[in-house]
Amino acid sequence: MAAQLAFPSQRFALANGLRATIVHAPDDSRAAVLLRVAAGSHDEPAAFPGLAHFLEHLLFLGGECFSDEQRLMPFVQACGGRLNASTQARSTDFFFELPSAHLEQGLERLLDMLAHPCLDEAGQLREREVLEAEYRARAGDLDTLCDAALARGLTPGHPLADFHAGNRASLAVEQAGFQQALGDFHRRHYQAGQLSLTLLGPQSPAELRRLAERFAMGLPGGAPQARSVPPALSPLRGEGLRLRLPAGPPRLWLAFALDEQPPALEAAVDFFSWLIRDEAPGALLAQLCERGWLDEMRVRLPYQHAGQALLVLDFTLADERAATRERVEAALFDWLAFMAAASWRELLAEYAGQAARRLVELAPLERVREWQRATAGVDEQGIAALFAQLQPQRLIRLSGDDRVAGEWVESAGFGVWLEREPARPPVSRTGDWRFGVADGAGVAASSPVGAEVMLPWLPGPEERGALFLRWRLADAGRASFFALQRALRPVAGAARKRGVELRFTAQGMDWQLTLQGDADALPDVLAATASVLREPVSSACAQGLRLSLAERRRQAGELPIRQLLYALPDSLALGGSLHHTEREATAERIVAGWRQARWDGLLVGLSAERRRVVGQWLSTVPGISQPAGLPPPPLPAGAHRHDLALAGDEHAVLLFCPLADRSAAGEATWRLLARCFEEPFYRRLRSEMQLGYAVFSGFRQVGGLPGLLFAVQSPWASAEQLLGHVDAFLDDSRLLATAPLDDLRRALSSSLEAPVRFPERAEHAWQLHQAGRPHDWPGRLREALAGLTRDDLLAAHQALLASAGGRWMLTSA
Numbered sequence: 001m002a003a004q005l006a007f008p009s010q011r012f013a014l015a016n017g018l019r020a021t022i023v024h025a026p027d028d029s030r031a032a033v034l035l036r037v038a039a040g041s042h043d044e045p046a047a048f049p050g051l052a053h054f055l056e057h058l059l060f061l062g063g064e065c066f067s068d069e070q071r072l073m074p075f076v077q078a079c080g081g082r083l084n085a086s087t088q089a090r091s092t093d094f095f096f097e098l099p100s101a102h103l104e105q106g107l108e109r110l111l112d113m114l115a116h117p118c119l120d121e122a123g124q125l126r127e128r129e130v131l132e133a134e135y136r137a138r139a140g141d142l143d144t145l146c147d148a149a150l151a152r153g154l155t156p157g158h159p160l161a162d163f164h165a166g167n168r169a170s171l172a173v174e175q176a177g178f179q180q181a182l183g184d185f186h187r188r189h190y191q192a193g194q195l196s197l198t199l200l201g202p203q204s205p206a207e208l209r210r211l212a213e214r215f216a217m218g219l220p221g222g223a224p225q226a227r228s229v230p231p232a233l234s235p236l237r238g239e240g241l242r243l244r245l246p247a248g249p250p251r252l253w254l255a256f257a258l259d260e261q262p263p264a265l266e267a268a269v270d271f272f273s274w275l276i277r278d279e280a281p282g283a284l285l286a287q288l289c290e291r292g293w294l295d296e297m298r299v300r301l302p303y304q305h306a307g308q309a310l311l312v313l314d315f316t317l318a319d320e321r322a323a324t325r326e327r328v329e330a331a332l333f334d335w336l337a338f339m340a341a342a343s344w345r346e347l348l349a350e351y352a353g354q355a356a357r358r359l360v361e362l363a364p365l366e367r368v369r370e371w372q373r374a375t376a377g378v379d380e381q382g383i384a385a386l387f388a389q390l391q392p393q394r395l396i397r398l399s400g401d402d403r404v405a406g407e408w409v410e411s412a413g414f415g416v417w418l419e420r421e422p423a424r425p426p427v428s429r430t431g432d433w434r435f436g437v438a439d440g441a442g443v444a445a446s447s448p449v450g451a452e453v454m455l456p457w458l459p460g461p462e463e464r465g466a467l468f469l470r471w472r473l474a475d476a477g478r479a480s481f482f483a484l485q486r487a488l489r490p491v492a493g494a495a496r497k498r499g500v501e502l503r504f505t506a507q508g509m510d511w512q513l514t515l516q517g518d519a520d521a522l523p524d525v526l527a528a529t530a531s532v533l534r535e536p537v538s539s540a541c542a543q544g545l546r547l548s549l550a551e552r553r554r555q556a557g558e559l560p561i562r563q564l565l566y567a568l569p570d571s572l573a574l575g576g577s578l579h580h581t582e583r584e585a586t587a588e589r590i591v592a593g594w595r596q597a598r599w600d601g602l603l604v605g606l607s608a609e610r611r612r613v614v615g616q617w618l619s620t621v622p623g624i625s626q627p628a629g630l631p632p633p634p635l636p637a638g639a640h641r642h643d644l645a646l647a648g649d650e651h652a653v654l655l656f657c658p659l660a661d662r663s664a665a666g667e668a669t670w671r672l673l674a675r676c677f678e679e680p681f682y683r684r685l686r687s688e689m690q691l692g693y694a695v696f697s698g699f700r701q702v703g704g705l706p707g708l709l710f711a712v713q714s715p716w717a718s719a720e721q722l723l724g725h726v727d728a729f730l731d732d733s734r735l736l737a738t739a740p741l742d743d744l745r746r747a748l749s750s751s752l753e754a755p756v757r758f759p760e761r762a763e764h765a766w767q768l769h770q771a772g773r774p775h776d777w778p779g780r781l782r783e784a785l786a787g788l789t790r791d792d793l794l795a796a797h798q799a800l801l802a803s804a805g806g807r808w809m810l811t812s813a
Contacts, residue, residue, distance in 0.1 A: 016221035017193030022208035031201030032364035039189035041164035050166015063112035072109035080751030097365035153396035163413025191222035243400035244417035248557030279493030452615035460605030466762035483544030483585035508573025544585025560652035594622035660805030674699035
């Protein structure tokens with residue numbers, strides 16, 4: 001059953017073999033592109049592991065017509081867009097999003113780099129060092145280590161156990177044989193018969209088709225290449241595996257080796273993920289979390305081809321005990337048996353409706369990437385085929401924590417510490433499983449009697465709404481936040497089934513609640529949420545401290561640059577100190593914290609009657625409302641540095657320079673300054689200096705504070721050296737003397753246009769509210785931007801160097 005889609009689309013094949021899909025999205029202000037090559041890492045020559053991934057990187061260096069700053073990457077970045085690429089086992093994807101007016105220019109650059117790439121050896125040698133840095137970073141990535149360990153459980157000889165990431169040793173750029181193989185791979189696979197193109201944008205279908213046809217004209221023609229049939233995934237080795245984790249909470253991975261699956265397997269897995277990740281009362285995930293066995297779960301499909309697949313269920317456990325792993329596994333198989341006997345018809349109808357709503361809510365880039373899966377449709381036969389193979393005999397059981405001893409082995413090109421454990425008979429368990437909640441559950445009986453609380457309001461569709469609330473607490477404790485977050489998960493699960501997304505997050509001193517979705521359900525979800533916040537259940541409070549410590553462990557397993565990004569809001573809010581008091585969460589402590597808490601908010605959309613009902617329920621929200629809004633936290637002047645003791649061999653630095661002049665002209669100047677820096681910073685530190693894989697900069701808002709952010713992570717340079725390189729870059733005033741101001745100004749002005757889609761428009765309004773800006777602030781920025789001169793930029797650059805707004809440095813010690 002396919003989702004009922006809100007976007008007209010067409011699929012067609014062009015004369016030279018290109019397969020195209022066009023999607024008309026009239027309400028979007030941005031366009032998105034997905035180009036898929038029917039070849040990936042399992043199609044590369046065995047003599048040069050990583051060649052397919054390496055070619056993906058090389059193509060972004062540009063082509064014959066567009067090089068240097070005119071390449072696709074800097075062009076999209078200058079437009080305020082997003083882009084990336086991904087090499088999978090049997091496919092390679094290139095995708096980007098940008099303002100719709102620039103779609104044709106983006107396609108021209110994509111075509112140039114694909115059909116006429118610049119593959120000079122000097123550029124290859126530089127990019128090989130980038131790939132080496134990426135390889136070293138991935139050596140500590142948990143998904144990479146998991147997939148490498150799981151490959152040890154497969155039958156020998158499957159390409160999943162081979163090395164495909166590529167590094168300095170495997171990419172013999174200097175050899176003639178490598179250059180021949182690289183050229184052959186490009187000629188064989190980067191031709192129209194191997195490519196599929198999806199265009200999504202507000203342009204008319206006729207215009208989108210014209211763009212697809214023009215793109216195809218520049219490609220060499222060809223036919224689809226014959227694809228080799230992979231060897232069988234099974235028989236499996238049968239033993240369980242234990243993996244030593246570099247950091248993070250204990251994990252359990254239950255991976256199923258599938259075969260002879262129908263073509264729409266991805267759509268069936270999406271439906272399965274929707275089922276198993278349901279958090280409404282009575283669902284599997286809700287019960288496992290409530291019992292304190294589990295904190296989170298994910299569903300991944302790291303490999304699928306020719307009916308084969310490896311489906312991985314990734315459980316974040318509450319503790320390292322074997323008994324906990326056995327309980328979770330037993331509950332899973334009991335739930336699978338329960339769901340396999342269920343009637344799929346009603347569930348598929350409900351899923352189709354929710355999937356269609358979700359597709360509408362996605363940003364263009366995410367929507368174009370999911371389009372083929374979302375429109376493939378899934379039926380009862382496909383679901384039955386999937387569930388029939390989710391059996392213990394197809395299972396690879398992998399668990400891990402940081403206490404596993406193990407033996408160092410190499411698998412799929414990465415080193416892992418593994419130990420084997422004997423296969424054990426499954427533990428039986430019978431649960432009282434349900435999917436979702438009964439009709440009408442969670443609906444408030446009547447509105448409260450209290451006085452209506454009025455929030456700032458912006459118009460929007462009456463059938464949809466968005467409510468944002470923000471509390472500022474003096475010292476409520478992290479454990480209290482995580483206790484409330486846990487207590488709200490069943491409410492969020494039930495809300496999702498009624499078309500409302502609920503998020504409860506923390507940043508610095510603030511806790512934030514977001515409710516967005518169906519207008520009829522939103523007041524009821526607010527009522528249920530306020531009730532839980534006022535009186536959290538004791539079982540959730542009992543887990544608060546453990547959940548807080550588990551989140552610290554989870555973050556410790558992330559890349560160093562991500563850990564610094566996590567720490568930045570706290571550093572700004574707490575004046576540079578990252579010390580948190582860890583105390584048990586109790587209902588009494590939470591209630592006491594609410595008495596001192598102040599809160600503000602924003603409401604977008606809804607009819608007048610619905611806004612009145614929301615206002616009445618807001619009177620039940622804990623804390624003291626602040627009609628005038630909460631100001632951004634004050635920042636001490638000067639330079640501040642915080643060194644974090646992070647595990648691992650790589651170093652990272654983060655530099656955040658808060659906006660010095662908060663006028664429209666001041667912010668417009670700093671935004672343009674950020675655009676001038678973005679591409680040169682990336683090019684110099686990543687490509688020319690080859691410091692590392694993770695390098696970025698830009699204008700960001702952190703905890704309501706706008707400013708310039710610079711970040712870099714390196715496997716070779718120390719933190720002090722990285723700071724020196726960042727400072728040397730910023731000291732170079734020649735960048736501003738040669739920056740193409742008119743082009744950057746036009747692109748920045750375009751990016752400041754108000755979003756068209758409701759979710760983005762509501763989120764954008766909330767960002768303005770948090771920064772203390774009026775709703776017409778983007779228009780004021782555009783007016784100020786039009787009058788800026790190069791002298792204004794040079795003055796802003798001097799203010800930046802003088803740390804006029806402050807200077808916050810976070811480093812990995």
